[in-house]
Amino acid sequence: MRAKDIMSSPVHTVTQTDSVEAAVQLITARSVTALPVLDAAGRLVGMVSEGDLLRHRVPADPTAHIRRLPDTDPADRPAMVVEVMSPSPVTTRPDADVADVAETMLACDVRSMPVVAGGAVVGIVSRRDILRAMVRGDDVLTAEIQQRLDAYGGGKRWTATVENGVAHVGGTFQDDTEQGIVLVLARTVPGVAAVKIG
Structure with a gap:
């Protein structure tokens, strides 16, 4: 299975000069965990996540602390996406194996990865997308494999x-x-862990 098979597209994005509030509204309205950040030319320059947006935004409740916390000036809070985004995002290609995408996500501790082709963001893959594709019942997998085999074999x-x-x-x-083709047809069904012939 490839990234293009499970990616979400079109992708919701923000620009470097968008306000933090605009990014928060888009993340909450679209129920996503992160947004690709584009420059004025439409090139990917970063990612902004829920965690990035939370920093410097949640004021401490002084009544919840024994010692008094210093007052923070709201003017000191970051205002634009470029101030909170993570630069140099981890990306993938449309034809990347989903197993490799998942491994990279875990190794780099990212929850979503933009899918880039020809310098443009064409999709995004999240951990949730991978889980949704992988966690499927045996009966669903059986039916999908059988359908592919019947279509191929006539x-x-x-x-x-x-x-x-x-x-x-x-x-x-x-x-x-022919056996190799059948093996590939079965193996590429999302959620299949292994294929045995015979």
Whole structure:
């Protein structure tokens, strides 16, 4: 499965000069965890996340603390996205393997990754997108694999069953090439952990 198969598109973005408030409104209205930040030419220059937007925005309640906290001047708070965004975002390509995308997300501790092609942001993949694609019942996986096999074989030449995410494909094959194609057809169904032939 590739990033393009599960990415959200079109992508909601902000610019460097947008206000922090505008970014907060967009994140909450669209129920996303982060937004790609574009420069005036439309190039990706950063990401702004819920965490970035929370910093310097939640005032401490002085009644909740034993010692008095210093007063903070609201004028000192960041006003524009460029002041709070994370520069040099971690990105991926539309044809990237979702397993590699997930591994990179975990290694870099990011919750979403822009999908970039030809210098433009064409989509975004979140951890939630990956989970939604991966966590599917065996019955759903069986039906999807069987549908692909029947379409390719022109009828019921093979039988698919899935148990705990592992697909089992039974039937006869004309040659190793056909077996390889069937293996790929089953393996590329989102949520399939492994495929066994025979």
